[in-house]
Amino acid sequence: MVHLFNVAAALALMSSVSAQCGSGTPDATVTVRINTVFGSGSSFVAKKGSSTVYTGDYRTAIQRAVDSIASGQRVAVMASGSIGAGTITIQAGKTFEGCGTINAAINSGRGAIEVTNAANVKIPYLTMTGSVYFGLRFSGTTGLTLGDITFDLTAGMGIRFDRDRAANSNVKIGTVTCKRASSHCVETFNIDKLEIGSVIARNVGECGLLLQTVTNVKVGLVDGDNVAAGNGYATLRFANQAGKLNGGYATNIVVDKVKSRGGGRGVFCVSESGGVQIGSIDLANNGNNAILLENCYNVNIKGGTVNGGGEVRLAARTEFANSKDIAITxxxxxxxxxxxxxxxxxxxxxxTGNASKNICT
Structure with missing residues (x-):
């Protein structure tokens, strides 16, 4: 049986994790201490309860605070700072709240923050700036919960679920707001049971949301403005057998709404993906195809509008089976x-509308 999730329930779950970033009494904190001796500057203080576990640079303070807590406990990073080209690792069962702004630099092939082979990690709040390879990088997770995640990047990808590492299950994501990433805001591989409230992409180089090798997915809103300009990506893209479930393409990816303005493509499905239902589209002035469905199966767009921009196209490459079971309203x-x-x-x-049509009847 296809298992779909309720977005409102996910958001309620995530808001219950913490009413406000750093509220109450976190088990560990990272704060800043302004140095007044021997010139200006600052250092960062990691505390577990009332005990100081580290004083020094920002990245190390964060990692020491994370390492100091046990599964089921919470760390709140209250200070803003730069971790440089480093990586923060979060272990199973821990809650990480990024209440300050974490600035990062590119660490080739790595995430600024990573969770690997760990269950029930929660990141209810995070704001990240800088140039990254991946902002957040995940593999082998179960019960991962992300809440209100904001990226304002000068380069890199926001969130990456790895292609060639262990698969993930039961992932819940609230709202990802992503500006100026040179790559994708959110790229997924290998997830069963994924729930996303919204992905909001602005001036992004590649996709707003890229779904690959995923099953049992529920998405509320994908909203892109100037996404994927000048290339073949899209505000929302399905690829690499996204939605292939038990060898078939029964509907198991449900997206409530896609909004796209300018940039490249609006909605793009390719490479044997499908099992997709999109409730409503609002696409305007896309610089490439407003919609392109290529070698996809059981895709149902139930309503909405396309205004100007590139054509709505159904296509197929010879190396895959022809597209089938398509419905577009x-x-x-x-x-x-x-x-x-x-x-x-x-x-x-x-x-309906004034578009010229060259379709099969």
């Missing part, structure tokens, strides 16, 4: 609609 104006080649099982088109 939309009002399409100021662009074209093209189906070539004709899909298998005859596409169900329910179109």
């Amino acid at each position: 939309a009002k399409i104006d100021g662009t074209t609609v093209r189906e070539s080649p004709c899909t298998a099982n005859k596409t169900k088109w329910t179109l």
Whole structure:
């Protein structure tokens, strides 16, 4: 049986983790101490309860605070600072609250913050700036919960679930707000049972949300403005057998709404992905295809609008089976609609608007 999640329930769960960043009595904290002796500057203080466990640089203070707590306990990073080209590792069962702004530099192939082979880690709050390879990097997680995550980057990718490492399950994400990333805001591989409240992408180089080798997914909103300009990515992209479940493509990826303005593609499905239902689209002035479905199976866009921009296109490459079981209901104006080649099982088109059409009937 297909198992879908309730976004409101996930958000309620995450808000219950902590009513406000750093509220109450965290088990460990990281704060800043201004040095007044021997010139200006500052150092950072990691405390477990009332006991100081480290005083010194920002990254080490954070890691020492994380290492000092046990599963089921919480650390609150109250200070802002730079971790440089370093990595913070969070272990199983711990809650990490980034209440200050964490600035990071590129650490090739690594995340600024990583969780690997660990269950029930929670990151209810995080604000990250700088240039990163990956802001957050995950593999082998179970019961991971992310809350209100904000990236304002000059380079790199926001969130990455690894392709070639252990799979993940039961992942819940609240709201990811991502600005100026040169790569994707959120890229997923190898997740069963994924729930996302919203991904909000602004001036991002590649995808807002990229779903790959995922099953049983519920997404509230994907909202992109100037995403993937000048390339083949999209505000929302499904790829690499996303939605392939038990050898078939029964509906198991449900997205409530996709909004896209400018940039490159709006919605893109490719490489044997499917099992997708999108409740509503609001696409305008995309610089590439507003919608491109290529070698995808059981994709149902239930309503919404396309205004201007690139064409709505159904396509297929010869190396994969032809697209099939497609249904699109939309009002399409100021662009074209093209189906070539004709899909298998005859596409169900329910179109209004002034778009010119070259479709199979």
